[in-house]
Amino acid sequence: MDRSKEDSFGGSITAGSDFLQLSVEDARAGGLSEWLADRFRSAICDGRLTVGSRLPASRQLARDLGVSRGVVTEAYQRLNEEGYVAGRGRSGTIVVGAPGRTPSARPRPVPGGAVPTDAVFTTSPGVEVFDSLRAAPARIDLSPGVPDLAAFPRAAWLRAERSLLADLESTALGYGDPRGSPALRAAVADWLARNRGILVDPAEVIITAGTAQAFGLLGEVLAEAGIGEVAVEDPGSLGARQHLHNRRLATPPVSVDADGMDVGALRATGAPAVLLTPAHQFPTGVVLGGDRRRELMRWVDEGGLIIEDDYDAEHRYDRPPVPALRSTLGERVCYAGSVSKLLAPALRIGWFLAPPRYRDAVVAAKRFADLGNAVLPQLVLARLMESGEMERHLRLLRRRHRRRRNAMIDAIRARLPEATVHGAAAGLHLTITFDTGFSDVDLAAASLARGVKVQPLSWHRQRPGRPGLVLGYAASAPTAIDDGVAVIGEALRRVR
Amino acid sequence: MDRSKEDSFGGSITAGSDFLQLSVEDARAGGLSEWLADRFRSAICDGRLTVGSRLPASRQLARDLGVSRGVVTEAYQRLNEEGYVAGRGRSGTIVVGAPGRTPSARPRPVPGGAVPTDAVFTTSPGVEVFDSLRAAPARIDLSPGVPDLAAFPRAAWLRAERSLLADLESTALGYGDPRGSPALRAAVADWLARNRGILVDPAEVIITAGTAQAFGLLGEVLAEAGIGEVAVEDPGSLGARQHLHNRRLATPPVSVDADGMDVGALRATGAPAVLLTPAHQFPTGVVLGGDRRRELMRWVDEGGLIIEDDYDAEHRYDRPPVPALRSTLGERVCYAGSVSKLLAPALRIGWFLAPPRYRDAVVAAKRFADLGNAVLPQLVLARLMESGEMERHLRLLRRRHRRRRNAMIDAIRARLPEATVHGAAAGLHLTITFDTGFSDVDLAAASLARGVKVQPLSWHRQRPGRPGLVLGYAASAPTAIDDGVAVIGEALRRVR
Numbered sequence: 001m002d003r004s005k006e007d008s009f010g011g012s013i014t015a016g017s018d019f020l021q022l023s024v025e026d027a028r029a030g031g032l033s034e035w036l037a038d039r040f041r042s043a044i045c046d047g048r049l050t051v052g053s054r055l056p057a058s059r060q061l062a063r064d065l066g067v068s069r070g071v072v073t074e075a076y077q078r079l080n081e082e083g084y085v086a087g088r089g090r091s092g093t094i095v096v097g098a099p100g101r102t103p104s105a106r107p108r109p110v111p112g113g114a115v116p117t118d119a120v121f122t123t124s125p126g127v128e129v130f131d132s133l134r135a136a137p138a139r140i141d142l143s144p145g146v147p148d149l150a151a152f153p154r155a156a157w158l159r160a161e162r163s164l165l166a167d168l169e170s171t172a173l174g175y176g177d178p179r180g181s182p183a184l185r186a187a188v189a190d191w192l193a194r195n196r197g198i199l200v201d202p203a204e205v206i207i208t209a210g211t212a213q214a215f216g217l218l219g220e221v222l223a224e225a226g227i228g229e230v231a232v233e234d235p236g237s238l239g240a241r242q243h244l245h246n247r248r249l250a251t252p253p254v255s256v257d258a259d260g261m262d263v264g265a266l267r268a269t270g271a272p273a274v275l276l277t278p279a280h281q282f283p284t285g286v287v288l289g290g291d292r293r294r295e296l297m298r299w300v301d302e303g304g305l306i307i308e309d310d311y312d313a314e315h316r317y318d319r320p321p322v323p324a325l326r327s328t329l330g331e332r333v334c335y336a337g338s339v340s341k342l343l344a345p346a347l348r349i350g351w352f353l354a355p356p357r358y359r360d361a362v363v364a365a366k367r368f369a370d371l372g373n374a375v376l377p378q379l380v381l382a383r384l385m386e387s388g389e390m391e392r393h394l395r396l397l398r399r400r401h402r403r404r405r406n407a408m409i410d411a412i413r414a415r416l417p418e419a420t421v422h423g424a425a426a427g428l429h430l431t432i433t434f435d436t437g438f439s440d441v442d443l444a445a446a447s448l449a450r451g452v453k454v455q456p457l458s459w460h461r462q463r464p465g466r467p468g469l470v471l472g473y474a475a476s477a478p479t480a481i482d483d484g485v486a487v488i489g490e491a492l493r494r495v496r
Numbered sequence: 497m498d499r500s501k502e503d504s505f506g507g508s509i510t511a512g513s514d515f516l517q518l519s520v521e522d523a524r525a526g527g528l529s530e531w532l533a534d535r536f537r538s539a540i541c542d543g544r545l546t547v548g549s550r551l552p553a554s555r556q557l558a559r560d561l562g563v564s565r566g567v568v569t570e571a572y573q574r575l576n577e578e579g580y581v582a583g584r585g586r587s588g589t590i591v592v593g594a595p596g597r598t599p600s601a602r603p604r605p606v607p608g609g610a611v612p613t614d615a616v617f618t619t620s621p622g623v624e625v626f627d628s629l630r631a632a633p634a635r636i637d638l639s640p641g642v643p644d645l646a647a648f649p650r651a652a653w654l655r656a657e658r659s660l661l662a663d664l665e666s667t668a669l670g671y672g673d674p675r676g677s678p679a680l681r682a683a684v685a686d687w688l689a690r691n692r693g694i695l696v697d698p699a700e701v702i703i704t705a706g707t708a709q710a711f712g713l714l715g716e717v718l719a720e721a722g723i724g725e726v727a728v729e730d731p732g733s734l735g736a737r738q739h740l741h742n743r744r745l746a747t748p749p750v751s752v753d754a755d756g757m758d759v760g761a762l763r764a765t766g767a768p769a770v771l772l773t774p775a776h777q778f779p780t781g782v783v784l785g786g787d788r789r790r791e792l793m794r795w796v797d798e799g800g801l802i803i804e805d806d807y808d809a810e811h812r813y814d815r816p817p818v819p820a821l822r823s824t825l826g827e828r829v830c831y832a833g834s835v836s837k838l839l840a841p842a843l844r845i846g847w848f849l850a851p852p853r854y855r856d857a858v859v860a861a862k863r864f865a866d867l868g869n870a871v872l873p874q875l876v877l878a879r880l881m882e883s884g885e886m887e888r889h890l891r892l893l894r895r896r897h898r899r900r901r902n903a904m905i906d907a908i909r910a911r912l913p914e915a916t917v918h919g920a921a922a923g924l925h926l927t928i929t930f931d932t933g934f935s936d937v938d939l940a941a942a943s944l945a946r947g948v949k950v951q952p953l954s955w956h957r958q959r960p961g962r963p964g965l966v967l968g969y970a971a972s973a974p975t976a977i978d979d980g981v982a983v984i985g986e987a988l989r990r991v992r
Binding site: 019020021022023043046047048049050053054056060127128130131134135141145146149150152154157158161162165168170171172173174175176177178190193194195196197199209210212213216242243246321323327344345346347348349364367368369370371372373374375376377388391395475 | 515516517518519539542543544545546549550552556623624626627630631637641642645646648650653654657658661664666667668669670671672673674686689690691692693695705706708709712738739742817819823840841842843844845860863864865866867868869870871872873884887891971
């Protein structure tokens with residue numbers, strides 16, 4: 001390497017300001033104020049400074065540029081007279097308009113948010129379908145998959161964060177362990193032992209950005225290991241299937257009945273791995289029966305790999321607890337859970353247990369994905385888990401969700417008597433099916449056109465089946481639920 | 497789908513407790529207390545309940561199990577007499593020991609943290625090398641790449657978070673836009689306009705988990721688009737190279753001199769894309785000269801793709817601002833930046849601008865990666881950017897970092913006079929090289945053995961070159977810097 005000019009550390013070059021990349025060296029001697037005003041005019045006209053932006057304090061900018069304060073105040077005064085900026089007392093000097101340019105309000109809207117409602121529902125939904133559905137405006141949102149977000153323990157979260165920031169070592173704010181913060185991995189291990197019957201060493205817990213990331217990382221690792229397909233439940237989660245397809249894994253469908261996945265049918269696919277939701281099948285809500293668990297155990301003994309999506313097992317209303325497959329089948333099961341249904345999906349925190357043979361590869365994939373989850377939210381969550389706050393929150397949620405579930409069942413009985421309800425004993429959603437043949441995609445579209453957002457059951461099917469809807473109740477008040485179900489009833493009479 | 501048992505919503509099954517998956521149906525009639533005590537004994541003995549765990553409040557557990565409170569208190573009393581648990585007043589009933597089992601302290605340590613120091617430094621570092629280096633114990637850490645973490649604006653962060661949680665809509669806690677929160681995307685667009693001369697519509701900003709994720713996602717997209725290699729600077733960041741290799745992209749080396757990357761040499765590689773650090777080359781610290789910029793512009797006109805890693809451009813001490821390539825070459829440049837050097841790497845927040853032809857693919861890759869960054873930290877950061885807090889913080893950092901840089905230069909002059917210093921005009925680190933031939937890996941290992949952590953320059957080289965070290969100064973106090981450089985001097989005398 002040549003000895004560079006920086007080696008000399010000679011006479012300090014006048015530093016400019018970061019602000020607009022101003023460098024006083026560009027100015028003509030004697031015309032500093034005009035030069036500065038001109039730079040601001042250009043920035044306002046070409047949009048680098050939007051209406052509502054605040055200009056730097058004159059004292060600060062003068063120091064940064066190495067000019068007298070008068071140079072800056074004179075430039076600001078000129079811009080003021082020309083109508084570009086205005087003084088706003090303690091708020092400083094604000095850009096108010098660009099003459100000859102329509103002032104734009106801040107923050108600028110991000111396009112792509114509003115989607116025509118008729119574009120959301122297609123029979124072959126693409127990878128952006130959940131984004132489109134989320135962005136579609138609706139009066140009542142009965143999409144499945146979110147808990148009561150109004151119950152998020154904001155005060156407890158802030159309290160825990162304040163308390164941990166009070167004595168956090170600075171080095172914890174650097175790059176961290178890609179497997180997650182030791183404190184959260186220990187708290188998750190304890191949580192899984194108390195609540196899911198799973199005994200695991202904290203060293204084996206991998207913190208992920210939700211189960212979505214866990215499945216993506218695992219899919220990458222399995223594909224790399226030569227596995228070409230992962231069997232899935234049918235009906236089963238469209239989202240999970242999309243994540244597997246993204247890693248070029250085929251997803252042979254396996255039917256689900258009242259006892260859960262048909263293990264004989266799984267065997268018939270010849271797939272080396274299966275993704276399933278044993279505690280509360282998505283979307284039907286059935287529980288994997290004892291015989292099926294034993295059959296699965298034999299399949300695993302023959303070399304099968306289970307990927308257990310334990311997405312909402314903690315939410316039970318009127319049935320005994322269902323232990324995780326991981327608790328009985330041990331390290332032959334990949335296990336994924338998250339706080340998305342316990343606290344909020346927006347936290348993007350989940351946990352993953354990988355069998356020993358895949359663990360290092362999953363950790364490497366996580367490292368390359370993002371160098372590990374953000375640290376502060378992990379540490380806050382660890383505190384909430386350790387202090388018992390999470391269990392308190394879960395009890396609160398369960399009471400609220402039970403009332404909402406009951407409200408939805410009552411509403412369906414009264415307003416959609418032709419529907420059969422499935423999976424109401426647990427979870428955050430229920431599924432309804434209809435005996436007559438019609439398009440549930442049309443029903444969902446007709447409901448959305450009337451302001452009620454739901455998911456058609458057929459989205460979650462790979463093979464044809466009875467039409468239906470997947471209805472989330474956890475995030476809506478009982479009156480909204482009743483209202484929403486009534487709208488679905490109206491829509492049904494139109495499409496059938 | 498068969499009509500499942502859940503369809504009936506018949507007689508409510510007695511709900512159990514999540515706690516240890518207890519189900520009162522397993523108990524023999526009449527022996528409830530003994531059954532319950534037995535369940536706790538097993539859980540304590542097999543490790544599901546560790547020493548220090550808190551048992552549920554008796555009233556709560558009795559309600560969950562549907563038994564009288566006396567059943568629970570009697571079970572707790574029995575466990576107490578047997579030495580398993582103890583009452584701790586308002587803290588409740590705590591597990592204190594498992595007879596016949598050595599009590600383990602909580603939280604259990606996560607193994608894998610401590611690494612033998614002689615295992616860290618090898619001439620061909622693997623993908624876990626930065627984890628190993630991070631985990632290695634050291635008295636003084638002069639690794640490059642982190643700002644002064646003690647300056648992290650904890651109070652401002654908490655204030656912003658409290659204020660936004662006070663009026664955040666609950667729906668914001670659900671699944672979000674995979675491209676990032678609109679508020680942060682707008683704030684980043686404004687930040688880039690003010691500080692990096694980049695004009696971009698917020699709709700084009702993609703929020704990522706740091707630049708590491710951005711390069712991973714882009715690598716995935718480029719490989720998919722048939723691009724097999726991305727030229728890189730030599731010396732250049734080992735970490736960035738590892739991320740490209742992970743996506744099976746070759747990284748032909750292009751030499752760097754006092755004016756930055758040699759564009760003629762880039763052209764000679766025939767690579768269709770290049771990753772570079774024009775504002776402050778890593779690790780040499782040189783700035784891409786004006787002639788080189790114009791040459792690069794011609795290369796882009798001929799179809800080349802630039803990936804600009806703008807990792808620490810905001811940190812300047814004694815040179816004029818360097819605009820981003822993205823500000824002049826526009827949408828033909830992929831641009832990545834982050835808060836890792838502005839606030840803290842632990843936040844895992846960065847931003848990425850992709851050329852139109854790759855944008856949708858990058859968004860899809862981000863969606864599959866993690867469904868988008870966590871929302872709360874994005875919104876907090878948006879507030880800090882909009883309120884001017886970030887600029888204040890940057891000014892504070894720059895003052896501190898300049899002092900630390902000067903301390904390091906002084907220490908090198910006094911204690912390592914044989915070293916040539918590079919790249920001191922900006923950034924968070926400087927690079928030193930030596931004219932004599934010896935192994936800088938040995939020097940780094942000898943320094944670490946004496947308690948000082950540094951990176952050997954050869955890690956960041958693909959082709960042989962002068963030995964050297966990359967020394968971070970931003971995160972260490974001046975006295976530690978002086979001390980650390982003295983130790984390097986001692987180590988040098990041993991290895992040379």
